Amino acid sequence: MIQIHISDSEMHEYSLGTSAGDVIRNVHGKKCGAVAALVDGVERDMSHELSDGQRIEPIIGDSEAGLYIIRHSTAHLLAQAVLEYYPNAKPTIGPPIENGFYYDFHMDPISDDELKKIEKRMKEISRENIPIVREEYDNAALREIFSENPFKIEIMDDKIEDGNGSSVYRQGDFVDLCRGPHVPTTAMLRWFKLTSTSTCYWKADASKESLVRIYGWSFASKDELQNHETLMREAAKRDHRKLGKDLQLFHIDEMVGQGLILWTPRGSIVRNQLQDFISNHLGRQGYHQVYTPHIGKLDLYRTSGHYPYYQESQYPPLVERDLMTKLADEGCSCGELSNRMDEGEIDGYLLKPMNCPHHIRIFTSQARSYRDLPLRLAEFGTVYRWEQSGEISGMTRVRGFTQDDAHLFVTEDQIAQEVLGCIELVQIIFGNLGMEDYRIRVGLRDPDSSKYVGEPEKWDKAEQACRDAAASLGVPFTEEEGEAAFYGPKIDFVVRDVIGREWQLGTVQVDYNLPERFDLSYTGADGEKHRPVMIHRAPFGSMERFCGVLIEHFAGKFPTWLSPTQVHILTISEKHKQYANEVACTLKNAGFRIELDDSDNTIGKKIRTHRAMQPSYMLILGDEESENQTVSIRNRSGEQSKGISIDEFVADLELEITSRSAHQSLVKGE
């Protein structure tokens, strides 16, 4: 007999050879939802044989650990189905991920129809209730089992030490190298859906074999799967690409170019308001606003080190026409041209991929003393980067974008304080917009790498400054080694979009590199030359990405101060045209963004149409209102206030806008 701990206070006695599953079924019942067991703190299969004195707990399917196991097992189920249809496919790795799993196969690409077929077969296998069995082998036996699959052999080479052996899991004819644990039978894998296919490379290395990746969702219950599907559908509705079209905020035109945003009048209002908002803060924080051109000479970028090093992510250089003609006459080939440009024999201009070099040349335009520092130069600067075509997406990943950029030239002693000032600005903005679902990432250098410029002591100091600044914010942050830029540590603000993808928005970066490359200096109190440190910062990241994220954040329902149109005035009948025009005039003069609809449609129809554009408020004007010189206010959720005087409405709206309130406060109810 063996003694098994069920809880701190409870101990049961079982016969020798009792499995984890036996105990869990005995204690918690058959339908407790357990997929595996935690035995002395280690995850085990249900079939795991217990020994005397062990402590056991069930791992429930909808727990984090349970879902991990279910998703991992679903990946195996996928591999089983794939191998039935494509016996030559070589499974590589198949891990669980958020909401599901993927599995990479070395095989020919498959179509969506084939994906459906595979999913159908997975459901069948699930219903067949095939046991999933763990088997252990020594290294020689493992290599025999997977002799046909070089990828598995490579995994063994990497991960399994000599003489250790490992486990495999078998379900029907399918067997996979795996540490487990797994659910005991395919019947426990029911609530999944294959979502998409993709290609990737073995070990994420483009020089290695191309693999087919199949993605799926997997959950512990029907409800959870359906919830997730609903969530995804809801998310699609607030996708900024859809709303941008519906609300006429921006347009991307095939004829203009991929990843190049055309801001329409309504979208431009949102952008302008955000810029004003930042500009206000810049003044208060002692920034100077500057303007610089969209291009600069190649030499500028040779000095900064961005040309030719980051050439593949830049638009190609512009070369003067006369020079081009001359080179053409000489029979200069494209490759030759490129080489001569790299080497600096030929000059040209580059669309600026960042604003720093321009700002640096403003710094060097005068002799600077320590009394000038910190010098803070800000610009809404538009930059151009040649992103890979497959990566471009809506407003969040584009080829031309405007950064709310600034560069601070500071002494080393000023770093900590200035970094703090920068992240406070980010916090003010995020806080005002009600964006709370973000994380702060402090990017530190990777201690094992040599790619970083600057002396270690300076790095230590700068990293500590970033860490301190982040800590002083009172919100959680992560420190991530290797996330620093090569020239200095940074603090990033990362938000998630509606479908869970993360986007880096605001960023604050400490830079020792560019001051060195451009040989920047200021005269200290001691009369000696000193090297300043630069801080790059962009609280929004870019206007494009930020607006994209903001559209999704508000689901198109912008707070009044940002709303492209704030008030839509709707008449009930022709009789009220005159009054409506008077109200419209008053509101326009008060500086509000309004739209007037005195067409002969029914009021129901007008409300329905205007709702689509999401104005903050609609004013309904009929007999009652025109007789009493009042307005009837309707907010976005359809609540109304009647009989409000125009003066009161103007005053209240004014307040809501100037306070940049995130909430609609004008409808007070009956």
Added chain:
RNA sequence: GCCAACAUAGCUUAGCUGGUAGAGCGGCUGAUUUGUAAUCAGCAGGCCGGGAGUUCAAAUCUCUCUGUUGGCUCCA
């Protein structure tokens, strides 16, 4: 850039295995004068993303280019 899917009017879309396009919304014109999520009628919108090919015949099949979507990779 790679893999898959997709591209029909301003928007949303129908069009099965080839026989050269239908609808709703929106727009315009009338009628209607309306009290909180669609009043009625008429009219005008399409080289079916561009180009090439197969065919007596292509929105439909093939190739190619452009763009979009989901991933991969990348992101100073």
